[in-house]
Amino acid sequence: MAWDVLAWVLAMLAFLLVRYNFDLSDAQWGATLAYTAIAVALQVLAGIFTQFYLGRSRIGSFAEASWLGMLVVAIALVVGLVFSVFSPSFPRGVAIILPPLALVLMATGRFLFRTLIDSRSRASRDGAIPALVYGAGNAGYQVAQLLALAEEPPYRIVGFVDDAKGKRNLRINGHRVLGSGDELVKIAKEHHAEVVILAISSASTSLIQHLSDECSDNGIELMVIPPLREMVGGQVTMGSLRKLNVADLLGRRPIKTDLSAIADYITGKTVLVTGAGGSIGSELAVQAHRLGPSKLVLLDRDESALHGVQLALYGNGLLDTDDMVLCDIRDEEALREVFETHRPDVVFHAAALKHLPMLERFPLEGWKTNVLGTRNVLAAAHAVGVERFVNISTDKAAAATSVLGRTKRLAERLTAWYAMQYGIPYLSVRFGNVLGSRGSVLISFRSQIEKGGPVTVTHPDVTRYFMTIPEACELVLQSGAIGRPGDVLVLDMGEPVKILDVAKRMIAESKKDIEIHFTGLRHGEKMHEVLFSGAEAGEPSEHPLISEVQVPPLDPELVPAAPTEEDGRSPLDSAVAPPRTQLTIEHVRLAEASLIGGRE
Template sequence: MIGWDALAWVLALGGFLMVRHEFSLSERVWITAATYVGAAVTLQVIGGFWTHLYLGRSKIGSFDEVTSLGTLVLGISLVLGATSFIAAPLFSRGIVVVMPMLALLIMAAGRWIFRATRGEDRRRNVEVPGVPALVYGAGDAGHQLAGLVDHSADPPYAIVGFIDDDPSLRFFRVRGYRVLGRGRDLLSVARRTGAEAVVLAVSQASPQLIQDVNDECTAAGLELVVVPPVREMISGRLELDKLRAFNVADLLGRRPIETDLSEIADYVAGKVVLVTGAGGSIGSELARQVRAFGPSKLVLLDRDESALHATKLSLDGNGLLDTDDTVLCDIRDREAVCAVFSRLAPEVVFHAAALKHLPMLERFPEEGWKTNVLGTRNVLECAATNGVQAFVNISTDKAADATSVLGQTKRLAERLTAWYAGQTGMRYLSVRFGNVLGSRGSVLDTFRAQIGRGGPVTVTDPEVSRFFMTIPEACELVLQAAAIGRPGDVLVLDMGEPVRIVDVARRLIEESGKDIQITYTGLRDGEKLHEVLLSAGERGQGTEHSLITQVSVPRLEPGDLLATHADLVQVEGALPMQGNVAGKGVR
């Protein structure tokens, strides 16, 4: 590159003199011109090393490198131009004005030829061509993917063309690969080009688009590969080894979750934070995320010693359980809970302990009452008595228009939290969201176990749908909600579009490669066909975060609840589904 840049100055001088003067210059001007070129080349080499241009500062031919090159040439032209005007008044002014531009043009042309030739050589020199693939999406992700394939010594895919739904890109080319059609032309283009795979390079693809493309690929026997969302990449840069097969998480969509780290840190950093249900899926992930904000102490509380041990081990690799930051305690035991609060003095509480399996609670409603209602009341009472500044009750979408024991008990927990917020004036609030994908005992566990046994996979109804979110996304938004919530709020997380359970089952069956049947068992007692995030009488209000909505629930005084406990076990311990608690209106 040094030799080419030096030659560029000579060629620029020759071209200028031939066109402008036809080489008819006096001997003195020839000497001056040669001196100018010699000085320019010298400054080019010195400046190139000083700015690291020739030491690998930027990729050859990249925008950054050409920008640095242009800056260097401009500097040389200004220095030599000023010197020439002062030292040689009769010097051709055209040389100092036009020649640097010609030199820069020649330098850039050489780099363009280098990049173009090198790229073609790499394509030709691939010993084992990759799988012929169509790329769906000619945007930024598609450009990155094409560049990676072109510059890889052993690319897994050989791009045969692009597909994009934008009609204005009909003749568009991405690094020489042409856009061959729109999404509706996917199968015909695949047959025409001999594609064996489709790479979905749309980083914010909707669940419906992903499902539609997957259905087409499955029907045609094409492999579907997806570019991961930005949150799964490093600094937003795509890597070939990050491409992966379409999985269940892709059904949820790819909304970026943005959180204000400073707001979260303000109420967590340096505080004593207690997480109930820390052995569960949500509780353990909350503990992991809270730990990153530097609390003075993170207390893990659970009644399951094995789950508590697993969480502690995942946090710091210490499984001895001999420190006071791991607490074995059942939230049903009020005295034990209050003793923990009195001894450890937590300032922030995340209450994730609960019984959550809907069919079991329909069979044993009294157990749901003891844990989800009385247990929550115990934690709230001990928190208020011991001066807890912030209390976050983890709720569920089943609390909206509750038809099940689970929903009604969690609804009561929300109302109790609101009452304690009113009594203390502290930030006591609830956060409501839907099913968490991959949590312990979730539908994924059930389906995978059924697939492992050879089937069938049981789904209640072909149209049943649920809101889903991944565990990290849910916990991240819980932390953000707690930062912006006000006392007594119920904050509802935007769960995106609901997903049909049968689509999740089909995706898992496809991943297994097995021939598994799906059978429909019918909705169970208390179960809805479609969940909602807000009750019919609730009116959501926006918050400063686009994915969090605020609603209000009527407060429920603990005394009113306890006074009617005897009425809740009238029929074989069943929690009444349609009645109310002492006229207070459970629903």
């Protein structure tokens, strides 16, 4: 405030000296001094009233400069106009030149103050780790601002790199863009950077993998900012800067979800989730709960899993409310009673057996749950008039080679039959491996690493698609909003990732010396998963990350109690049928082939 008062006085003296050499009449002196005094008084009063002088903005910031400019302009217009009209002896040049000159002096003082503070701040960063920032966009600017404002920043920026040619030599907070990503290692060595901060929130998997390899080979630590969905308000914070982890290698694409479209079919409706205690079912329950259904019914055959999801949703695990339902989807009568009681409007069918090797050994169990169980849920849903039904499927249903894939494909076809027969939006959603779900490769690898290894990988070249649980469930909810009757909606899983790379990354994170053993592909496993079979052509949908395909409908009346052998005998009825452990995918394959009039 004192500096701004002095700025008006200095501006007045400078102008009168240059323009009039202080040779003014008494009347002119009086009018000029009165003008300056009133302008100063108005600025002080307005500054206090608007809290301009009470710390509402950081000194020297853009916000403070904007407020200062508006204050001076407003004062100049009002006071200058009054004096020009009512004071004949007032030098009109004072009203024109004095305010901008005073404003320049005010701004100069703030610039010098901020320069002094910044120089002290830089001096305090001498112990910070020199860092090179990859990405000179909005996220890179936020990183620079964050480190500039921190009292004791962990990193000291030595420059930026960016692949956009137009940004070469651009300066961000005083730090120059030194080159492109191709020159990263060379620039890092020239400027003694020990850390590279990847400031691209939507970086592709291939870019992250490339940077990880380059940094690792040259002894440089790689830090990343999280995807936008993990940042509050899309803002980078000091806490959000973190080391690269394995999840970053498996896809970091931001997902834009049309919440209004989702809310339209969930808000105020009764929603039922089967398999609600599982990894996907529980996250679906959490996300659906946020959209305000009138009632959320959670069904599972595992009481402990229901306890966990109730605790996560409501903060208690008493299991004493009617929206927590203990029921096995194999039990047709019990399932029908549940649907009659709750009469849901929307159903998310996530209950399934999903462990491929186990279903290869016990295919009949997979048939009972994934095929017959889905048929039971569909029948119960249609009987009570469920408006929308979403069946959770898997990429293994495309060009299926396993019991899991075959049974899930039959579930897709059963869902399509109800949709086609009755013209209602019953549909399936197909996606690949989900990070952190029960039995996922990350859980297995982490357990093996904790025990000291070895880490087992089936084959050095095997690849899989991956997606995070929240990401998958967001797209499932979106699919339910945009899907048409009978659709099989296929989620874009990004780029396939080598399982060997995942194992190596997790071992590197553990900082342990652990061996990797290759066990060979198990029966029914593919080297590379596909999202579409050879007979399927994915069509674009309303969402850029969702494609749609059609599958032939399957009349539920044609589904037998168990897959049959080639001669038509049922393993349940035949006294000479092989034991359960000897039932193979061939029985499931033949059963499906017979249902469509021939082998596929």
